[in-house]
Amino acid sequence: MKLRLFDWLALGLSLSITALVAWQVYGASGGPELVCVTGPDGVWVYPLGADREITVCGPLGETRVVIRGEGAFVVDSPCRDRLCVSMGRVTRHGGWIACLPNRVLIRVEAAADDGLDATAY
Numbered sequence: 001m002k003l004r005l006f007d008w009l010a011l012g013l014s015l016s017i018t019a020l021v022a023w024q025v026y027g028a029s030g031g032p033e034l035v036c037v038t039g040p041d042g043v044w045v046y047p048l049g050a051d052r053e054i055t056v057c058g059p060l061g062e063t064r065v066v067i068r069g070e071g072a073f074v075v076d077s078p079c080r081d082r083l084c085v086s087m088g089r090v091t092r093h094g095g096w097i098a099c100l101p102n103r104v105l106i107r108v109e110a111a112a113d114d115g116l117d118a119t120a121y
Helices: 005-026
Strands: 033-039 042-047 052-057 062-067 072-076 096-099 104-110
Touching (some): 062 104, 072 096, 072 104
Antiparallel strands (some): 033 104, 052 062, 096 104
8 A cells, every 4th residue: 555645744744743742741841840749648749859758658558758859759668569669760740650559649740830839738
């Protein structure tokens, strides 16, 4: 089967749209980024550049999350396989780490300019 001119144009247009959407979703956010830590007891929001250690209690026990050096990672978790610990560091908008057995989710999001921070949330 031979592709015609309009087939090539349709292919090029669809690849361009896909690249544009991917750039919008995973590209640079243009502003400060936040780390959202979600657990069974609530949601905590911290700036990505702040150095701190957070302990999140889940059904299996405590999951320790560290925010350091423009990244967030899990250092310890009571889950059996500890996949969340081996997922490494998330540093960019759209990145996430999940500990499904302990119901903990860590994600990096772009900061909204609405004046909210960890103390006002």
